Amino acid sequence: MSGPGPIEFGLVVLIMAAAIRAHVAQATFAAALGFIAYGLLLGLVWVRLGTVDVALTAATVGAMTGVLLLSAATRMRAGERAAILERPGPALRGLIAVLCIAVSAAIALVVLMPADPAPTLAPAAAANNLHATGVGNPVTAVLMAYRAIDTLLVNVVLLIAVVAVWSMAPDSLWGGRPGPTPVRQDNEALTFLARLLPPIAVGVGIYLLWNDINEPGGAFQGGAILAAMWILARMAGLVDAPAIGRLSLRLALVSGPVVFLTAGFAGFALAEGFLAYPSGWERPVIIVINSAMTLTVAVTLAMLLEGPPTRPPSPPLAGMPTAQDAKRGER
Amino acid sequence: MSPVMAAPEGLLLVLAIFGPVLGIPLLLVLGGRQAERIGLVLLALGLGVAIAIATTVIRRGDALEYVLGGWAPPLGVLLRADGLSIVMLATTAVVIGAAGLYARSDFGVPRGMPETRAPLVFWTLLLTVWAGLNAVFLASDLFTLFVALELLTLGAVPLVSLSGRAEALTAALRYLLFSLLGSALFLLGVALLYGSYGTLDIALLAERVRVEPATQLAAALMTVGLLTKTALFPLHIWLPAAHAGAPAAASALISGLVVKGSFVLIIRVWVDALPGVATPMAAQLLAALGAAAILVGSALALRQARLKMLIAYSTVAQVGYLFLAFPLASATQLGTAAWTGGILQAVSHALAKASMCLAAGLITKAIGHDRILDMGSIGRVMPTTVFAFGLAGFTLMGLPPSGGFVAKWLLLRAAIEGAQWWWVLVIVSGGLLTGGYLFRVLSRALAQSDEPPGLRSPLDRRGERLVLGLALLSIGVGLVPLASLSIVHIGRGL
Amino acid sequence: MTLTITSLYGLLGAALVGLGLYGLLVQPHPLRKILAFNVMGGGLFLVFDVVARRGAAAWFPADPVPQAFVITAIMMALAGTALAVAIMLRLFAETGRVTLRPEPPASSDGQGGDS
Numbered sequence: 001m002s003g004p005g006p007i008e009f010g011l012v013v014l015i016m017a018a019a020i021r022a023h024v025a026q027a028t029f030a031a032a033l034g035f036i037a038y039g040l041l042l043g044l045v046w047v048r049l050g051t052v053d054v055a056l057t058a059a060t061v062g063a064m065t066g067v068l069l070l071s072a073a074t075r076m077r078a079g080e081r082a083a084i085l086e087r088p089g090p091a092l093r094g095l096i097a098v099l100c101i102a103v104s105a106a107i108a109l110v111v112l113m114p115a116d117p118a119p120t121l122a123p124a125a126a127a128n129n130l131h132a133t134g135v136g137n138p139v140t141a142v143l144m145a146y147r148a149i150d151t152l153l154v155n156v157v158l159l160i161a162v163v164a165v166w167s168m169a170p171d172s173l174w175g176g177r178p179g180p181t182p183v184r185q186d187n188e189a190l191t192f193l194a195r196l197l198p199p200i201a202v203g204v205g206i207y208l209l210w211n212d213i214n215e216p217g218g219a220f221q222g223g224a225i226l227a228a229m230w231i232l233a234r235m236a237g238l239v240d241a242p243a244i245g246r247l248s249l250r251l252a253l254v255s256g257p258v259v260f261l262t263a264g265f266a267g268f269a270l271a272e273g274f275l276a277y278p279s280g281w282e283r284p285v286i287i288v289i290n291s292a293m294t295l296t297v298a299v300t301l302a303m304l305l306e307g308p309p310t311r312p313p314s315p316p317l318a319g320m321p322t323a324q325d326a327k328r329g330e331r
Numbered sequence: 332m333s334p335v336m337a338a339p340e341g342l343l344l345v346l347a348i349f350g351p352v353l354g355i356p357l358l359l360v361l362g363g364r365q366a367e368r369i370g371l372v373l374l375a376l377g378l379g380v381a382i383a384i385a386t387t388v389i390r391r392g393d394a395l396e397y398v399l400g401g402w403a404p405p406l407g408v409l410l411r412a413d414g415l416s417i418v419m420l421a422t423t424a425v426v427i428g429a430a431g432l433y434a435r436s437d438f439g440v441p442r443g444m445p446e447t448r449a450p451l452v453f454w455t456l457l458l459t460v461w462a463g464l465n466a467v468f469l470a471s472d473l474f475t476l477f478v479a480l481e482l483l484t485l486g487a488v489p490l491v492s493l494s495g496r497a498e499a500l501t502a503a504l505r506y507l508l509f510s511l512l513g514s515a516l517f518l519l520g521v522a523l524l525y526g527s528y529g530t531l532d533i534a535l536l537a538e539r540v541r542v543e544p545a546t547q548l549a550a551a552l553m554t555v556g557l558l559t560k561t562a563l564f565p566l567h568i569w570l571p572a573a574h575a576g577a578p579a580a581a582s583a584l585i586s587g588l589v590v591k592g593s594f595v596l597i598i599r600v601w602v603d604a605l606p607g608v609a610t611p612m613a614a615q616l617l618a619a620l621g622a623a624a625i626l627v628g629s630a631l632a633l634r635q636a637r638l639k640m641l642i643a644y645s646t647v648a649q650v651g652y653l654f655l656a657f658p659l660a661s662a663t664q665l666g667t668a669a670w671t672g673g674i675l676q677a678v679s680h681a682l683a684k685a686s687m688c689l690a691a692g693l694i695t696k697a698i699g700h701d702r703i704l705d706m707g708s709i710g711r712v713m714p715t716t717v718f719a720f721g722l723a724g725f726t727l728m729g730l731p732p733s734g735g736f737v738a739k740w741l742l743l744r745a746a747i748e749g750a751q752w753w754w755v756l757v758i759v760s761g762g763l764l765t766g767g768y769l770f771r772v773l774s775r776a777l778a779q780s781d782e783p784p785g786l787r788s789p790l791d792r793r794g795e796r797l798v799l800g801l802a803l804l805s806i807g808v809g810l811v812p813l814a815s816l817s818i819v820h821i822g823r824g825l
Numbered sequence: 826m827t828l829t830i831t832s833l834y835g836l837l838g839a840a841l842v843g844l845g846l847y848g849l850l851v852q853p854h855p856l857r858k859i860l861a862f863n864v865m866g867g868g869l870f871l872v873f874d875v876v877a878r879r880g881a882a883a884w885f886p887a888d889p890v891p892q893a894f895v896i897t898a899i900m901m902a903l904a905g906t907a908l909a910v911a912i913m914l915r916l917f918a919e920t921g922r923v924t925l926r927p928e929p930p931a932s933s934d935g936q937g938g939d940s
Contacts, residue, residue: 050886086853104843111835119529120880138889161904164489165911167452174448254356275400304907526876
């Protein structure tokens with residue numbers, strides 16, 4: 001590989017500038033904007049490093065993190081002044097700075113002295129890839145076959161994150177809808193985009209899911225793009241968030257982990273064991289799991305951005321069988 | 332390496348992690364109304380699985396291994412149950428079971444009522460914490476362990492803020508930020524290790540490891556990250572408020588079990604994955620932090636006005652004992668005895684502390700507060716609870732015949748024989764300080780002069796039996812013959 | 826020793842980790858801490874990705890295993906961030922301020938939990 005050119009050095013400078021901006025900006029809002037720029041610029045680095053799957057995930061998820069932080073910053077503007085008083089004193093700050101510089105320097109030294117030859121599992125992955133997993137994209141093979149347990153556990157982590165976020169609601173709002181009541185925006189451009197983009201994005205999401213089998217893409221990336229479209233339509237006031245007690249929402253949230261777990265346990269009966277796929281059926285099984293995961297990741301990310309319920313469940317609780325039972329209980 | 336087992340042993344290891352996970356979608360789809368029932372059924376099944384794994388490993392006299400998906404490491408991931416795993420799995424199953432049974436009175440779901448927030452969230456997160464812990468004890472790949480730690484964190488943090496009160500929310504936020512910092516440092520170490528060795532499998536790392544700067548940096552980063560989650564002094568500052576803010580059943584989980592998960596990982600990193608990387612100085616430093624934790628934590632516990640805070644600082648102190656094992660294990664012929672002591676301390680503290688947390692919960696429920704000064708003569712109205720509290724105290728002080736006694740005695744003996752007399756002073760003074768703060772509680776509770784406080788609610792008989800049962804178990808661990816305690820070393824090459 | 830593109834990005838990752846760590850420890854506002862945590866995460870993922878790039882072999886431009894690690898870890902960072910933001914917003918709604926300073930423990934009446 002040739003040495004770094006002006007593009008590389010330019011990127012490094014811009015990224016450092018954005019990261020510093022995210023630290024030193026007076027207003028949290030401005031800091032969050034700095035972070036969004038930081039995320040987008042980092043996306044270019046992943047591409048330069050030839051890790052396109054990472055670039056896709058990092059760009060979409062990074063944008064979501066940015067939106068999350070930005071909206072939190074706008075809502076909590078009032079509390080910023082008080083917090084500044086709690087900054088540690090200059091001596092302690094200096095000490096922490098020295099510590100952080102030491103950590104950076106140590107990592108830098110390690111980065112400059114790589115093991116030679118660099119250890120890699122790429123040949124092992126390559127040797128097993130196509131014939132044993134039926135998928136051409138090596139990253140998908142790692143996520144769905146060799147290290148399927150990590151992917152399965154991350155699905156569970158995301159599901160739990162939704163429950164954890166919901167748990168921040170006051171008791172009286174449990175079962176209600178999250179986020180603000182939709183107000184149709186007068187901004188015609190936004191409405192137009194919000195109508196135009198989602199169908200395209202659904203196409204892109206499905207393409208990424210499908211593409212993933214041989215080329216970069218996948219459930220996390222496809223799901224993240226679908227979730228981003230939801231947020232866009234939501235901002236334009238075209239849709240409203242579902243009540244968190246709704247059965248269909250709950251089913252969508254659990255379908256990924258449930259399909260994955262079912263396939264995993266089926267491996268005991270049909271293949272070599274847990275998370276092993278029956279010989280010759282690897283490809284269709286992985287496609288089914290990936291499809292369910294894409295749906296779940298999309299709904300999960302959208303719900304993580306929506307936050308806890310903010311509006312009480314409106315009686316009668318549509319889709320909540322529990323309410324009818326309660327009435328029956330009263331009689 | 333021992334032969335890799337297929338089903339049904341493999342099924343056991345998988346069920347230990349994914350049994351509780353199976354309950355989560357069930358809870359969410361069937362709705363909170365079924366939460367309690369689903370939770371209790373899974374608690375019973377999980378206890379059975381833990382016992383089955385333990386008996387299988389003891390019978391074989393060797394670790395149980397299971398390759399996931401048929402992909403052997405380094406490409407794939409291995410589940411492995413050794414002596415350390417089975418002891419922690421069993422302790423976890425018992426404490427989670429007790430916390431679940433206790434929580435029936437706080438988070439029970441009456442028939443025919445609509446789903447409510449607290450029960451659904453509590454039972455979902457109880458299962459999450461359990462799955463996370465079991466994954467921490469069974470996975471033998473550092474990245475899978477990272478994911479397991481995250482699962483544990485995301486399960487434990489919202490339990491702290493379940494009440495929705497401002498101080499509980501602040502405590503949960505601090506806990507989460509500390510935990511995220513810990514995870515990031517751990518993952519940084521994982522990245523450096525992969526860059527050096529091309530594998531994250533613990534056994535393969537142990538074969539390939541070289542003492543070099545990259546590995547030492549990785550070990551240091553991972554250790555600091557894990558210490559943050561274990562709440563070792565001075566990284567303990569998140570724990571007291573988190574402990575005090577959480578409902579009683581959740582305090583039992585956090586103080587008793589969650590901090591032990593990351594402790595077990597420190598053993599995995601230092602002893603199993605990177606043997607020989609940590610210098611004797613590093614081990615001494617770790618134990619010095621432990622010693623500081625014992626002294627500072629106990630001294631702060633002496634000054635607390637509230638029972639829950641006292642118990643929280645007691646956890647800070649008792650966590651310190653765990654780290655005395657590190658220098659003692661390497662410096663003496665009695666290395667295995669020091670490890671036995673450290674692991675036994677983890678187990679008996681989990682049982683005793685769970686008993687105390689639930690006892691504090693019963694007292695708070697009964698008299699409406701947990702101010703120690705206003706607990707005069709409570710022993711007359713809640714004799715079983717106060718008795719159990721005292722019994723659990725035996726283990727914390729290290730008095731015979733409790734599990735804590737055997738643990739501390741093994742550490743003490745290793746310190747004497749290894750000529751590291753300074754740890755003897757720490758262990759002895761820690762015991763005295765512990766006696767001091769427990770005496771403060773018991774002397775108030777058993778005072779004869781005061782009028783006993785009126786009870787706000789009828790006594791929770793089931794809760795009292797649970798508290799007593801846990802306390803008796805923490806004593807019972809001390810009655811196990813020393814030779815049988817060597818099961819903690821099965822499959823660990825010690 | 827010549828500086829390769831990969832090493833340059835590795836150095837950037839190292840610098841970003843230190844910068845994020847500093848913000849996480851020093852920034853007083855929890856939202857700024859979370860922001861710094863994500864900056865640190867970016868640096869950490871970059872270091873991991875450099876490891877992947879160095880492992881390029883067979884016909885792969887980079888070792889797929891650490892790439893999968895980074896994708897997994899990105900999802901988990903988002904989960905942690907979402908939870909932290911949710912706690913902050915609730916805390917803000919309850920008290921009108923967001924601070925990590927522990928309040929003096931009020932005498933607790935009643936257990937945690939609303940039941």
